[in-house]
Amino acid sequence: MNNASQHLLSGAVSGFASSISLQPLDLLKTRLQQGDGSSRGARHAGSILSIARDIVREKGVFGLWRGTSATLLRNVPGVALYFTSLNHVRTVLATTPYFAVVPLEQTRASSGSVLPKLSKWGNLLAGATARVAVGTLLNPFAVLKARYESNLHEYKSLASAIHSLVQAGPSELFRGVLAASLRDAPYAGLFVVSYEHFKGELEHFVAPTSSTSSTLVYGFAAASAGVVASLATHPFDVVKTKMQVRTEDRYQGLLKTISTIYQQRGWIGFYDGAVLRILRKPPNSAIAWATYESVLMLMRRSQQS
DSSP, X not given: OOHHHHHHHHHHHHHHHHHHHHHHHHHHHHHHXXXXXXXXXXXXXXXXXXXXXXXXXXXXXXXXXXXXXXXXXXXXXXXXXXXXXXXXXXXXHTTSTTTEEEOHHHHHHHSSOOSOEEOHHHHHHHHHHHHHHHHHHTHHHHHHXXXXXXXXXXXXXXXXXXXXXXXXXXXXXXXXXXXXXXXXXXXHHHHHHHHHHHHXXXXXXXXXXXXXXXXXXXXXXXXXXXXXXXXXXXXXXXXXXXXXXXXXXXXXXXXXXXXXXXXXXXXXXXXXXXXXXXXXXXXXXXXXXXXXXXXXXXXHHHHHO
């Protein structure tokens, strides 16, 4: 199996694992963010627990996994492409003296990681470039995912949802893509920088020489990086969700949506669902990155043996 195939497979397994395990948190976050503050009755008022209770009462426990199929359509290829493109960009940047810190061969010899080490600016550029490129490409599936999780759009099946979205044309397929890019570019950049920093610090205390220790190091580093990046970029996550699930004119366009949220809810409106995103991102990042690097290491070791 060639290098690109290894990254694609590792990323796909990673995306599948994180999507299945954390879908309820994604669903609840979308429900909290979908509200319209123009009238009290129009907003989905209530706490996280009350929203979860309503879903379970109406749809059963498995109702919390509504939209899982749409999430898998977005995240399995999305995570696979993200990790593959991220590795490619990092490998290219590692060949330049300005961005490279340690040659890849030396990185593999000194730690369990199979990824090239870059400077902070290199990690920032690589993360932002890969995330925005993949996010833009798969934005139609992101819209589908958000609408499937929302109770503002009732679809009979995944096929009918895809059909209605395709019929609506490019303007609907790429709704919220700018807001998503403004969220994803700094998120991915900050995440990769923080991840590499935390991983480097942890490797001084726990040498990732075995599968168990590697998983612990990569998982904890990714969870910590997820918190940092999520807090910094959450406002654009709210804007993106509003644009993708609301059909009113006041949510048509980035600036108009930002203005609407501020007028209705003030600055606090840009942090709707922040608790759920913070609860979701660390374990999501931990599962995704630990699975990705562990599967990648396993395949590399199998090839060498």
